[in-house]
Amino acid sequence: MIDLTALQPEKATGGNCAGSCGNHPHSPSAVPQHIQEKIHNHPCYSEQAHHYYARMHVAVAPACNIQCHYCNRKYDCANESRPGVVSELLKPDQAIKKVLAVGAAIPQMSVVGIAGPGDPLANPERTFATFRELTRLAPDLKLCISTNGLALPQHVDELAKHNIDHVTITINCLDPEIGAKIYPWIFWNHRRIKGVKAAEILIQQQQKGLEMLVARGILVKINSVMIPGINDEHLKEVSRVVRAKGAFLHNIMPLIAEAKHGTFFGLSGQPSPTPEELSNLQTSCESDDMRMMRHCRQCRADAVGLLGEDRGDEFSLEKIEHLEIDHAAAMQRRVAEKARIEAEIAAKHAQSAQPLDNTVQLISLDKLRTKKKTYRSVLMAVASKGQGIINLHFGHAQEFLIYEASQAGIKFIRAAKAELYCTGDETCGEAESRIERIIKSLAGCEVVLCAKIGYEPWGKLEAAGIQPNGEHAMEAIEDAVKSVYQEMSASGKLDEIPVKKQTMRA
Amino acid sequence: MALKIIELCTNCWACQPLCPTSAIYEAKPHFLIDALKCTECDGDFADPQCASICPIEGAILNSAGKAWNPPGSLTGITI
Missing domain, CATH: 3.20.20.70 (Aldolase class I)
Known part of the structure; x- marks a missing residue:
């Protein structure tokens, strides 16, 4: 048997880098x-x-x-x-x-x-x-x-x-x-x-x-x-x-x-x-x-x-097998692309003045905070194919990014797969339609933000209590989530905690 | 005296580098043991190395033709 206390690390002290260096x-x-x-x-x-x-x-x-x-x-x-x-x-x-x-x-x-x-x-x-x-x-x-x-x-x-x-x-x-x-x-x-x-x-x-x-x-x-x-x-x-x-x-x-x-x-x-x-x-x-x-x-x-x-x-x-690749040129393209991405990220940060690291994203909603009223938090699903923007058609989304908007800020919560673990056809697994599976995996969300969405899934999502929203196509995810949250709070939708809170249980 | 790899093998390569007599070789559709080279690790190790790392129950047979790792012995799956 291992003595569990032996696994306990020593309390981090000034000289011990593990767990103490650079903490804020x-x-x-x-x-x-x-x-x-x-x-x-x-x-x-x-x-x-x-x-x-x-x-x-x-x-x-x-x-x-x-x-x-x-x-x-x-x-x-x-x-x-x-x-x-x-x-x-x-x-x-x-x-x-x-x-x-x-x-x-x-x-x-x-x-x-x-x-x-x-x-x-x-x-x-x-x-x-x-x-x-x-x-x-x-x-x-x-x-x-x-x-x-x-x-x-x-x-x-x-x-x-x-x-x-x-x-x-x-x-x-x-x-x-x-x-x-x-x-x-x-x-x-x-x-x-x-x-x-x-x-x-x-x-x-x-x-x-x-x-x-x-x-x-x-x-x-x-x-x-x-x-x-x-x-x-x-x-x-x-x-x-x-x-x-x-x-x-x-x-x-x-x-x-x-x-x-x-x-x-x-x-x-x-x-x-x-x-x-x-x-x-x-x-x-x-x-x-x-x-x-x-x-x-x-x-x-x-x-x-x-x-x-x-x-x-x-x-x-x-x-x-038969591809001829110029390694040096490919590496130059990667290096250039990285420089472009870094410039894009820096420009975005300069614009929204959000913290540089988003591992835990907290974007202050100063406008909301100054009001004395308290609003409940909202989960929103986002369809994105990268670059941190809402740039994907609902029907093409393999997954949705789920964000929580609250008065404290906007926080990434998890990614929800549109097809769960299997992408086989209807004969491969449960005979459930794609939209039904998506609605299940988005349980708990009140809004889905995407570049575009068809008429039929729109109706089904709405019936399930999830509001589709295509008005923020090509906008930065955090900006769009923030603005939808502000609209919801302004229209009184977030005034009180609902008696029967939706669960995220799939 | 030799062990044998049968068709349950999934070609995971785990056994091949462990063999002290280099008796295991890559083949299609699955790895094989050269019966002339195999010593069942006698003199080298307490247990045959291939049978000790193989993750697939029933994939390696002993010299009597019985599964070295019978069903349930590795995974705990008995159904």
Whole structure:
């Protein structure tokens, strides 16, 4: 058994950088400058960046050294979009070719990650061969990995060598008894180890890896899968501990478990959290010095494009095989595109004078605040294909960004998938119409902002109590949400808390 | 004396680099074990390495033709 107190970090003191350096206790949205420089164009680390910059995962790491009850290594479906799923496994030379092809076609690309479908550090030769060559051919691209942490300590020095300054560790627990309910086995020192003993080793390795990365100045994001009844309450403790050890961002994701995925949790009927339960947990873990990632799309291990879109199909091995790419020219285009995006963001900030970092967005609504009246908060859904503007037709939206407008300001809450996890046709899954699925996933929202919307979905949304609004097409999301909120408050719609509050339960 | 990989293999590559006698090789439609090279890790490790990391129940058979990891033994899924 691990003594849990041994995992408690020492209280951060002036000399201990973990958790104390650069904290701004009175301004939750302020990010220290040295971190801001590392995250400003990383879509997974910065909420703002995810509107502008694209990423790709290369599926070079098929092997895994542990088993998680939410993962099934047998499953691969082109209609599925969730972690661990890929269409085409790549060898390092193929992955490099794919990265260069995507980097030439999508100049917004800033990040290449290895996230599986197994664990990148259970495939160290393949992972590091890919990174070595990319560092040489495309030095402008940021490299990152997402790992379960078991093999992390032994590879930290190698990671530091490769200019990898973003690492994600999936940490679901600190208590081996809880771990034994999530991880049936690990492969460790040439043996398969099961049960509490396995979880104990995994947890120790994860915590050690986190400490080693922080000591080397590598930014660490912690992913946790919220599994109701198993680790949901416990994740508050996880969040506190990893924050104190110096993790920069915590991403609590909902368990994905359906019987058709063939996972232990899917088949045992383990429930996933509702969006409301997830959001409540995220809020209770959020603090002045722990940022919550709320824009995660739980993407595939071979996803390509902006978060929320997947252009992987355009870059299959077959399609890129004969492409001739001028690497230097492609890199120049990416560098120019980054400069353009940064200028655009700076111009936008100058205009609206909002805080530079939007990881937690709080835009003051001074006009509302000066009035003595109090208004309730409102959830609004937004259709956007990037750039932080309302620029997408309702019918083309694969997902909606959900913002909460209140007198305190405007805050990004989560992304809601229009098609949930499956994009198959009506014969593949529930015989529910697309609009019905969208209405379910937007439950709790009172407004949907989009560039345009058809007559039929308009009526159905209205009937469901969600007001469609196409009047703010091509406007900045925050400005539009703010102005709709102001209109609603001015027309008396927000005067009192409704007796029967809508829930976000899907 | 040799282990065998059968069609349940998902080609995840986990076993191949662990084999002390390089008996495992990539093949279509799935990885295979060279029976002449396989020692079942005798003399190298306490347990056969391929069977100790393989995530798929039933994908590796022992020399008697029985699943090294029978149904339910790895995933806990018994239905």
